[in-house]
Amino acid sequence: MNVYYSSPWIPAEWIQAHGFEPRGAWAAEDFGRGALPLAAGVCAFSEAVLRFAETHSEAAMIFTTTCDQLRRSFDVFAATPGRRAFLFNIPATWQSTAADRMFQSELERLGRFLEELGGHSPSTTDLANIIEHRGRVRQDLLELAPRCSARQFAEAIARFHENGSCAAPDPVLPPAAGAIPLALVGGPLTVAQGDVLDLIEAAGARVVLNATETGERSLLPVLAPGDFRDHPFAALARHCFENIADVFQRPNTRLYSWLKDRLAARRARGIVLWVHTGCDLWRAEAQSLRETFQLPVLVLEADEMSGGSRREADRIQAFVETRR
Numbered sequence: 001m002n003v004y005y006s007s008p009w010i011p012a013e014w015i016q017a018h019g020f021e022p023r024g025a026w027a028a029e030d031f032g033r034g035a036l037p038l039a040a041g042v043c044a045f046s047e048a049v050l051r052f053a054e055t056h057s058e059a060a061m062i063f064t065t066t067c068d069q070l071r072r073s074f075d076v077f078a079a080t081p082g083r084r085a086f087l088f089n090i091p092a093t094w095q096s097t098a099a100d101r102m103f104q105s106e107l108e109r110l111g112r113f114l115e116e117l118g119g120h121s122p123s124t125t126d127l128a129n130i131i132e133h134r135g136r137v138r139q140d141l142l143e144l145a146p147r148c149s150a151r152q153f154a155e156a157i158a159r160f161h162e163n164g165s166c167a168a169p170d171p172v173l174p175p176a177a178g179a180i181p182l183a184l185v186g187g188p189l190t191v192a193q194g195d196v197l198d199l200i201e202a203a204g205a206r207v208v209l210n211a212t213e214t215g216e217r218s219l220l221p222v223l224a225p226g227d228f229r230d231h232p233f234a235a236l237a238r239h240c241f242e243n244i245a246d247v248f249q250r251p252n253t254r255l256y257s258w259l260k261d262r263l264a265a266r267r268a269r270g271i272v273l274w275v276h277t278g279c280d281l282w283r284a285e286a287q288s289l290r291e292t293f294q295l296p297v298l299v300l301e302a303d304e305m306s307g308g309s310r311r312e313a314d315r316i317q318a319f320v321e322t323r324r
């Protein structure tokens with residue numbers, strides 16, 4: 001059975017160790033395709049998660065509490081009897097041992113849910129082997145990034161979240177020489193929205209950092225075997241929780257620390273902020289990003305880009321021109 005999860009902060013290793021196929025919902029080819037009848041203030045991504053879950057009733061869906069909209073999507077989906085749904089509570093605060101314990105207890109609760117679906121309790125050896133394998137694949141993905149276009153890298157990450165693999169694109173399309181280095185920061189970037197990366201690069205820029213929720217931020221650091229072989233569950237829980245870098249956490253200093261190191265190392269000269277309709281969390285970060293990193297910020301509306309807006313393409317072009 002496929003088990004879809006709506007956030008990369010859910011450890012796919014734990015799902016796989018129970019005998020299921022873990023799949024990031026946003027990485028599916030049919031996720032978010034077509035227009036959605038959005039109500040005012042509704043997050044387009046949360047709506048897409050809900051519609052995707054409704055059309056994949058044979059699978060299980062894991063929602064998260066990273067925002068109120070996803071929580072409401074779970075409430076709507078789970079209201080119908082017989083649906084396989086789980087709400088994973090990810091602590092919004094992280095500077096306490098209580099938050100660590102909560103995350104670990106949620107993983108234990110998820111394990112019981114998976115066993116109720118017919119999964120098996122994982123052995124220490126099996127879980128450790130899965131952690132090691134997926135870590136190697138993440139490392140391969142990070143090494144692939146400088147050698148291909150931004151869209152190819154994003155699609156490679158999506159394949160990893162969809163089926164756990166890493167394959168170099170053929171042919172590899174190297175970034176254009178002399179392009180303006182930019183960072184793409186923000187909420188989830190789905191497979192259906194990959195055109196935005198082509199538009200940015202067609203405007204004469206290069207996305208040197210894909211820091212969307214489903215981009216490079218979703219590739220957690222690799223654990224050394226000595227750090228998890230004896231107690232893989234505790235190590236996985238601690239490692240996943242300690243490496244969440246997202247806007248929903250308070251304080252969100254881990255997100256800014258993650259960005260600071262990479263923006264400087266890759267010499268980004270501007271930030272494109274990727275915001276889904278109804279996502280007040282990311283929209284509110286625009287000014288903070290400008291002030292913290294002393295870089296210009298262009299806010300892009302995800303739903304406008306999905307509609308192929310000429311206006312948004314012109315705004316990207318104008319933004320790139322200001323950085324020359």
